[in-house]
Amino acid sequence: MSIAKRKKDHLNICLNQSVEKNRNFFDDYEFEHVALPEVDFNDIDTSTIFLSKNISFPLLISSMTGGMKQASRINKNLALASEKKKIALALGSERVLLEKDRSLSSFQVRRFAKSIPLLGNLGAVNLNYGVTIADIRKAIDLIEADGLFLHLNPLQEVVQEEGNTNFKQILPKIQKAVAACQKPLLIKETGAGISQSVTRQLKKAGIKWIDVSGKGGCTWSYIEGERGNKKSLRRLGNIFSSWGIPTPEAISECSKVSGIKIIAGGGLRSGLDIAKAIALGAEMATIGLPFLEKSLVSSLAVENLIKQYQLELKVAMFCVGAKNIKELAQKEIFYHGQDNS
Numbered sequence: 095m096s097i098a099k100r101k102k103d104h105l106n107i108c109l110n111q112s113v114e115k116n117r118n119f120f121d122d123y124e125f126e127h128v129a130l131p132e133v134d135f136n137d138i139d140t141s142t143i144f145l146s147k148n149i150s151f152p153l154l155i156s157s158m159t160g161g162m163k164q165a166s167r168i169n170k171n172l173a174l175a176s177e178k179k180k181i182a183l184a185l186g187s188e189r190v191l192l193e194k195d196r197s198l199s200s201f202q203v204r205r206f207a208k209s210i211p212l213l214g215n216l217g218a219v220n221l222n223y224g225v226t227i228a229d230i231r232k233a234i235d236l237i238e239a240d241g242l243f244l245h246l247n248p249l250q251e252v253v254q255e256e257g258n259t260n261f262k263q264i265l266p267k268i269q270k271a272v273a274a275c276q277k278p279l280l281i282k283e284t285g286a287g288i289s290q291s292v293t294r295q296l297k298k299a300g301i302k303w304i305d306v307s308g309k310g311g312c313t314w315s316y317i318e319g320e321r322g323n324k325k326s327l328r329r330l331g332n333i334f335s336s337w338g339i340p341t342p343e344a345i346s347e348c349s350k351v352s353g354i355k356i357i358a359g360g361g362l363r364s365g366l367d368i369a370k371a372i373a374l375g376a377e378m379a380t381i382g383l384p385f386l387e388k389s390l391v392s393s394l395a396v397e398n399l400i401k402q403y404q405l406e407l408k409v410a411m412f413c414v415g416a417k418n419i420k421e422l423a424q425k426e427i428f429y430h431g432q433d434n435s
């Protein structure tokens with residue numbers, strides 16, 4: 095099956111089925127309300143710096159798509175809105191671009207998003223399947239990106255009929271790639287989470303930014319299981335749909351590793367979730383699925399969702415008495431959940 099066809103299946107399943115199989119684990123955490131915040135709401139500054147660029151608040155739209163007709167519209171609307179609202183944007187896997195030059199136009203969004211941090215994406219496992227360091231450089235240069243996410247997705251690959259499952263010796267290859275690329279390589283999962291011990295290994299390989307992309311949002315084992323015709327794969331995808339590290343837990347564990355900056359991803363669904371993620375130790379937050387549907391409507395629909403998230407973040411900052419993101423990061427957050435199943 096072609097990569098473009100697989101990407102099309104992903105979009106159709108994400109748009110037409112309920113692909114969030116776990117609860118929102120951020121609901122287990124609460125801030126203490128501050129009735130005397132000592133802050134003027136209008137003075138609250140949500141801005142931050144990501145990859146040396148100023149952005150209006152710590153949000154990155156997650157890697158989703160590229161390489162087919164529908165993707166051109168999606169990526170253009172995401173780019174226009176991200177530029178207007180000054181947030182960061184990551185594009186979907188560029189593997190298809192390495193194989194088919196004509197898929198380039200759906201990834202060429204820099205002309206719509208001149209000033210913001212823009213990131214490319216490739217599967218780290220592809221380093222065992224013919225993708226070279228030159229390909230990584232090409233994937234960055236072709237889209238004029240500020241860096242590139244290498245995704246780690248063993249669960250997603252093993253539930254795919256055509257998945258790439260040889261993850262042997264990927265870490266030294268990541269290390270070589272980091273050393274050979276001038277632009278930063280970041281790591282992400284795709285919804286099963288990253289642990290503290292894997293974070294330590296990635297740190298040794300030279301990685302500075304990790305999107306934990308944990309359990310709580312889009313469930314890729316389920317999506318891949320739904321794509322196949324085989325009953326056994328569908329069953330496998332279902333059984334493992336509750337597998338993974340809940341996102342808040344991954345943030346607090348991985349952020350204990352010094353020298354690593356954490357991006358909170360996987361199931362964040364509001365500006366309040368973004369605020370909680372920052373207080374748990376993340377420097378950036380990323381959201382995927384909720385932007386997909388909006389991106390098929392218009393760039394304005396994407397803009398409005400971004401605006402809503404920023405407002406919710408600002409209200410959370412107001413009610414804990416944080417004037418800026420640095421102060422928010424210092425605020426205490428309480429765990430009151432009973433279980434993480």
Ligand SMILES: Cc1cc2nc3c(=O)[nH]c(=O)nc-3n(C[C@H](O)[C@H](O)[C@H](O)COP(=O)(O)O)c2cc1C
Nearest residue numbers: 156157158186187245284311312360361381382383
């Ligand atoms: C339609 C769609 C396509 C995706 N494609 C990719 C991809 O190409 N590469 C990748 O690293 N992650 C991909 N993801 C995973 C997201 O980047 C993100 O890690 C995951 O969906 C969890 O975040 P969410 O719950 O906010 O969507 C995709 C997600 C969606 C919804």
